[in-house]
Amino acid sequence: MSWIRSYESIRDFDFETEVAVVGFGGAGGCAALEARRAGRSVMLFERSSGAGGSTALSACEMYLGGNGGTALQKALGIEDTSENFRAYLDACFGNNCDPDRVSMFVDGAAQHFDWMEALGIRYNRSLFSGRDVVAMTGDSLQFSGNERVNWFAKRSKPVPRAHLAADADHNGGQVVMAAVIRNVEEAGVDIRYDARATALIQDAHGAVRGLVVRMDNRDYTVRTSHGVILCAGGFIMNELMTRQHIPHLEGISTRHGNPGDMGDGILMGVAAGGQAINMGQAFFGIATYPPADLTYGILVNGNGQRFVAEDSYIARIGDAALKQPDGEIYMFIDNRHFDRPHYVQGIEIVAVGETVAEVEAEAGFTEGTLQHTVEFYNTHAAEGRDPLFDKAANWLEPFDTAPFALVSYRLADIKQTAFTLGGLDVLPTGEVVTPNERAPIPGLYAAGRTVAGIPRTGAGYASGMSVADVTFFGRAAGRQAAAAKPNNALPAGADAAEG
Ligand SMILES: Cc1cc2nc3c(=O)[nH]c(=O)nc-3n(C[C@H](O)[C@H](O)[C@H](O)COP(=O)(O)OP(=O)(O)OC[C@H]3O[C@@H](n4cnc5c(N)ncnc54)[C@H](O)[C@@H]3O)c2cc1C
Incomplete structure (x- = not known):
């Protein structure tokens, strides 16, 4: 399967849009919404018959704080400075991070909570201070990671940061995604289901100019003027990729992820000249x-x-x-x-x-x-x-x-959720970058578990870090693509062979 189609080889395009988003989970929904709110026409392609992805399967705890605290933390009198939040993330992942990404996150995560709440998601102003993976008490704030484990507590003051939609119990993902879907639909995003992106369309200069989508048993070409945003999740369901990158999970019944987690976004991004990093890391609890x-x-x-x-x-x-x-x-x-x-x-x-x-x-x-x-x-x-x-x-x-x-608790006997933490190397803005120079590939963006984000090891992971990362940086990628110069402003020659 070739993940790239040559731009110059295509005479007529089936669709034209300013921004195209691949995958309608947490990252894709937030990316599409921000790009649309910035005034761009947006097409959103989802390979399943409905939206949600792993995000809808999850409890959708979101790990947020910093900047003094989220509105929920503040309402409970909990102070959470950006310095303390950063110290905790440092304890979690050490040097295995993009410092610029961490800075953007700790400075913006508290406001991200306001944005999510404004989508219509309700959060109770109450704290669960016990020990659980997902509070089943109706409380919307809890400790969800290693905050109170001595090794971490000696490096950063323990603060509860996992935000859980009100009365959602384990179904937080459905509650959160229902709000995301409603907002995306109301914003006027053109959503296509049963639509699998199968290739990026790239011009002779390396710029991404669109994508190929398989719908109704036919390939459709989509031309984008501002960018393609890959939000196709991780690769835990792709046997070949997991065997290659996370062989230590081989033989363990971990594949309880979303069937769409086939690594398509990562494979497309690499084929376009990007780099996959941190591929050996996964969440396995x-x-x-x-x-x-x-x-x-x-x-x-x-x-x-x-x-x-x-x-x-x-x-x-x-x-x-x-x-x-x-x-x-x-x-x-x-x-x-x-x-x-x-x-x-x-x-x-x-x-x-x-x-x-x-x-x-x-x-x-x-x-x-x-x-x-x-x-x-x-x-x-x-x-x-x-x-x-x-x-x-x-x-x-x-x-x-x-x-x-x-x-x-023999590993061979237990069935536990796993998801991957490696993916495309991107700037905090979502721009997919090349190896070594880390130069942005024009027209190509990515977010969510398609990229190597904030959480980079299972040992440092805390419940809520993935959904917080995918929604926060999905939004950033949407804004960045929307603000990009249109492709027709690319260097002369880029359109030379256009039919
Ligand atoms: C059971 C479970 C519980 C979890 N609980 C939590 C939690 O409480 N908090 C937390 O932070 N994390 C949790 N996680 C992890 C978290 O849910 C995911 O890592 C995160 O939601 C991924 O978001 P995403 O937008 O990157 O991908 P997804 O939400 O999976 O969205 C990707 C979408 O892309 C689609 N897609 C894939 N390939 C293509 C293609 N070629 N063309 C078109 N569409 C495509 C997929 O079908 C999918 O809908 C949990 C995971 C699971 C499985």
Whole structure:
């Protein structure tokens, strides 16, 4: 399949538009809306029969803050400076970031909340301060990542930043996308469903001048004067790409993403001269909680050794779990704190015993391994310390109530959501850039999981970082394309062979 068609080879175009957007998820919807509000004609192509993408599948928590705080944070008396927000993101991703992108985000994220709310999405002015992946309490603000994990809390003051649409529970994505769709339709964007973009149209000078779209079993050509914005999601459902870039997820039942996550946008962007970066990184979570009480348990590998602070966010736990031999992951817990995890169905209790030694023997662990781990943990937990992983003191209690149990979280057994965090290298404005010089490719923009955005590792990820990134930078790409000089202002010769 060729992802590029030559501009000069096309005599007549089926459609003319100023801006074309590929993909109607969170990024594409926001990009189309901003471009349209800036006065451009916009065509939006979606390969599925309806809008939403992964964004609609998600809980649509949005990780926002900085600049003093969002309206919701402020209403609850929570101050969130840009410096503190940035310090947290630095702790999450270190040098694996585009500093300009981070600056734009921490300075603009609070106002982005106002923009989203103005679409008609309702947010309750209330905080859930417990430990959960998605608050099921009707509260619209929560801690959703590693903010209160000691390693992070020592680097940035913990602030709740995950914004959740009111009363949406797990269906926040549908609530948010319903508002996005309504606004996009009302703005007069020309939306085409069952319309898969199959190629970019590029001229001899490298400028992107349109795209080819497959509709009704026929290829249509679309000419754009201001730009094409690729918002086609990530590539978790593309077997070849995942095998090539994230082989450590091979064999794990992770493919619960949106069927459209086939990497089309990334492949088109690379074919046009862009560069894909950060392709080896993905979100893969092991939801050991809720209920929060399970945080008192310890996670061990097949050698009976701990490997992570158990009060970490699910993706940090998942990232550490993937590094353990043979995907052997277990939770050891006592009767006082035992419960069944809400998100992992059908967990297997591998061993139960009146003593740790009994559990160890029944599970087939090498004698002494689990006993040593539990003894060491208990000794320090009694003092409120975790010298190995610095789990926060409020989650440290010695295991003292028999029976004890070992529960399986073997990677081969659990079905968890995954999505990719690598994609096209773009400027914060959404301009797709070339390798090395990072020169913008005229007429080509991208946003959402088609690009390498703010969240770049599972270990640093927090719930809400992806949707915040895709909607915030989708808007930026829409504005940038709308403001671009039209293609007919490109260097002479660009149109020489136009029919
Ligand atoms: C179950 C689940 C829960 C999640 N929960 C959260 C959460 O609470 N908070 C959070 O931040 N993140 C969450 N995520 C991740 C987040 O939802 C996604 O990373 C994000 O929504 C991606 O947005 P997007 O606009 O880039 O892509 P999408 O929303 O997937 O949109 C891309 C669209 O492009 C279309 N498309 C693809 N190829 C083409 C083509 N060639 N032509 C035309 N159209 C095309 C697709 O069909 C799709 O509709 C979750 C993910 C899942 C799967």
